[in-house]
Amino acid sequence: xxxxxxxxxxxxxPLWMLKDGYLKSLYYINYYQNKQWCQSEERIKExxxxxxxxxxxxxxxxxEYYKKIFDxxxxxxxxxxxxxxLTSLPLLTKEIIRKNINKMLAKNIKKEELFEDSTGGxxxxxxxxxxxxxxxxxxxAQELFFDRWIGCDIGDKIALFVAPRHYPGxxxxxxxxxxxxxCERILAFNPYKTNEEYMEWFYQQLIxxxxxxxxxxxxxxxxxxxxxxxxGYKGIKVKAISCTGENxxxxxxxxxxxxxxxxxxxxxxxxxxxxxxxxxSKHKGQHIFTDGVYLEFLxxxxxxxxxxxxxxxxxxxxxxxxxxxRYKIGDKGIYTKHKCSCGSHLPMIEKILGRxxxxxxxxxxxxxxxxxxxxxxNKNRIPGQFQIxxxxxxxxxxxxVPTAEFNKQHENIIRKNFQKLLGHNINIIxxxxxxIPREPSGKxxxxxxxxxx
Numbered sequence: 001x002x003x004x005x006x007x008x009x010x011x012x013x014p015l016w017m018l019k020d021g022y023l024k025s026l027y028y029i030n031y032y033q034n035k036q037w038c039q040s041e042e043r044i045k046e047x048x049x050x051x052x053x054x055x056x057x058x059x060x061x062x063x064e065y066y067k068k069i070f071d072x073x074x075x076x077x078x079x080x081x082x083x084x085x086l087t088s089l090p091l092l093t094k095e096i097i098r099k100n101i102n103k104m105l106a107k108n109i110k111k112e113e114l115f116e117d118s119t120g121g122x123x124x125x126x127x128x129x130x131x132x133x134x135x136x137x138x139x140x141a142q143e144l145f146f147d148r149w150i151g152c153d154i155g156d157k158i159a160l161f162v163a164p165r166h167y168p169g170x171x172x173x174x175x176x177x178x179x180x181x182x183c184e185r186i187l188a189f190n191p192y193k194t195n196e197e198y199m200e201w202f203y204q205q206l207i208x209x210x211x212x213x214x215x216x217x218x219x220x221x222x223x224x225x226x227x228x229x230x231x232g233y234k235g236i237k238v239k240a241i242s243c244t245g246e247n248x249x250x251x252x253x254x255x256x257x258x259x260x261x262x263x264x265x266x267x268x269x270x271x272x273x274x275x276x277x278x279x280x281s282k283h284k285g286q287h288i289f290t291d292g293v294y295l296e297f298l299x300x301x302x303x304x305x306x307x308x309x310x311x312x313x314x315x316x317x318x319x320x321x322x323x324x325x326r327y328k329i330g331d332k333g334i335y336t337k338h339k340c341s342c343g344s345h346l347p348m349i350e351k352i353l354g355r356x357x358x359x360x361x362x363x364x365x366x367x368x369x370x371x372x373x374x375x376x377x378n379k380n381r382i383p384g385q386f387q388i389x390x391x392x393x394x395x396x397x398x399x400x401v402p403t404a405e406f407n408k409q410h411e412n413i414i415r416k417n418f419q420k421l422l423g424h425n426i427n428i429i430x431x432x433x434x435x436i437p438r439e440p441s442g443k444x445x446x447x448x449x450x451x452x453x
Contacts, residue, residue, distance in 0.1 A: 024134075026154070028141035032291055033148065041345040048290045051317045053080045058106070059323040065103035066323065083294070091301070091313065092327045094127045104322050105130060114321045118378060119271035126378050129272060132321030139274040139318065142292050146278040150240040150265045152213045159206060159238070160188040161216035161224060162245070187211060191220055192421075194366045199227045206236050214238050214260070217245040218252045219359050219369040225259045238262050244269045245371065247352070268333075268352045272324060273316050277349050280342040287346035292318050295349075296326070297335045306337050309353060358449040360390045363423030370447030376417040382410045387436045388418075390449045396422065397429045399436055 039047075056077035059066035070077060073088050080086075097104065105114065114130045131139070144154065152158065187209045189202055202224070214221065221241070228236070241256050244267040253264050268286055269275040276293055277286035288295055294317060297303070297310035304310035312331045316324040336350040360368045373388050385401040398414060400406065415428045436446075 024137040025140040025144065028138050029144045029148075032141060032145045032289075039345065041347075044290055044345055048294060048317070049081075049083065051291065052083070052086075052294050052315065053077065055315070055317055055320070055323060056080055056325070058320055059325060062106040062108050062320075063104055063323060064107075065100045066325065086294075086296070086315070086326065087303075089326050092325060094330070097127060097129065101128065101130075101322075106132070106321055106323070109321045117271055118381075126381055126383070127272075128381075129324075130322040131319050135318045135321060138292065142274045142289055142318075145289070146267060146275050147213075147242070149278060149280055150213060150242055150263075152240070152242075155185060156212040157185045157187070157209060159209065159211035159214045160186055161214065161220040162188070162191070189220065189224060191369060191372060194223055194368065196227065199224055203228065203233055203236075210237075212239050214241045216241060216243055217369065217371060218243045218248045219246060219371070222252045222255060223359070223367045223369065225255050228259050229255070236260060240265055242267060244275070266352075268331075268349065270329060270331075272327070272329065273314055274318075276314070277352075280340060280344060282340055282342045284340060285336055285338060285348040285350045286352070287340065287344055287348060290346060292316070295335075297333065304335070307334060307350070309334060312352075358445070358447050360388075360396070360422065360447070360449050361393060361451060362421065363393060363425050368421050370449075372421055373418060373447055376414060376421075380410075380413050380417075382406070382413065384410075385436055386446060388447045390451060392451060394425070395427045395429060397431055399431050399433050401434065401436060402432055 056070075060070050060077045061067075069075075069089065073090070075085075075088055109132050113133045115133070115136060116128060116130055118126055118128045147153065187205060190198065193199075221243075228234075236259075238260055240262050241260060241264045243252075243256075243264060248264070248266045256262075256264050263281070263283075265279045265283075266286065267275055267279070268277045273293055275289060276295070277288045279286050294315040296313035296315075297308075298313055299305075299308050299310045309332055312329055312333050314324060314327045314329050316327070332353045334350040334353070336348050338348050338350070340346075340348060358370050360370065360373065362368055370388070376382075377386055383403040383405040387399040389397045389399070391397065396418060398418075411430055414430075418428050419426055
């Protein structure tokens with residue numbers, strides 16, 4: 001970064017922070033950084049327990065849904081003293097949220113302070129939910145906290161290889177361009193364009209841009225990395241690569257190391273709760289962000305043992321606008337009691353197993369990351385549960401566990417958008433089923449290819 005760029009960054013950035021709430025996020029990140037590294041395991045648990053109790057009391061006092069749930073379970077949040085007491089409450093599912101969403105909103109937070117979002121989650125079923133404004137500031141700090149682990153800070157240049165909903169889609173207007181030049185400094189790969197001409201152009205842009213790190217969905221970056229490897233292109237030097245959104249496979253990790261010559265960090269994150277955990281420099285599992293979430297690992301609804309494949313249950317400690325308490329997110333993972341040698345006392349996840357998207361192949365041979373097809377379902381709010389399987393270059397099957405609201409019009413939307421991605425000569429077959437089972441590994445493969453491997 002030149003001297004003039006540094007001056008612009010440090011003069012203008014505080015103004016953006018003040019306007020957009022970055023000042024609060026900066027306060028939170030410094031708080032988390034200091035607390036997590038200098039405190040013992042016992043102190044971390046004490047603080048997490050106190051935050052959990054505060055959330056439970058708030059949910060009881062301010063939401064109609066949790067008032068009834070707690071009373072029905074004879075659960076007294078004012079006397080809450082131990083994590084194990086939480087197991088007396090029922091699990092929260094996506095179906096429960098859909099039926100009770102208005103009852104879950106906090107009465108003491110104004111509607112204009114609530115922000116809508118949606119996700120397909122690991123089960124492929126779209127879900128609408130809300131977060132309060134303060135939660136958004138903490139979520140940003142939560143992300144920055146782990147960014148610092150991998151050597152990236154506010155204002156550093158970032159190359160993005162992510163899902164369409166994250167893709168900026170170009171910079172519109174002087175204000176946004178100025179902000180990107182001084183603060184957020186992002187160059188984003190267009191996930192809809194995977195032809196060689198575009199990747200050649202983007203490679204040249206990256207050389208000029210000189211990002212400090214890459215943030216990616218592994219399937220998206222692997223397409224670009226394979227292109228660079230086949231062409232023998234070099235010169236993109238980054239400090240680290242941060243992977244999230246879907247499973248990072250060992251062959252992808254090796255490919256990224258070979259092409260970019262830097263360490264690879266895997267994160268576990270979701271739309272509902274932000275960054276939940278992240279690898280440190282030791283790469284021996286992921287550290288859980290205990291200030292933001294409380295995690296349970298259940299096997300057949302009972303506490304799992306270390307090393308067992310388990311359902312991940314999330315209680316969100318940030319979202320007071322619409323509390324998520326004992327939320328069955330749909331992912332599976334393995335937790336461990338391993339103590340990391342990096343110096344952090346944060347608890348560990350050994351492995352996340354719950355996301356298994358694949359790459360589909362278009363009729364002209366272009367590779368299409370699986371999340372592009374999930375985004376079609378999410379963006380159009382199509383009801384039901386889905387699994388998308390490509391059996392050949394000419395045929396894709398869409399398995400559907402339909403709801404009463406699903407109709408032929410939804411089929412037409414899916415067919416039109418999928419053919420736009422894969423080619424109009426691709427045959428889209430719909431098959432209605434009662435259940436979509438998980439893989440033997442415990443993963444839910446909601447986009448699968450029988451040909452791309």
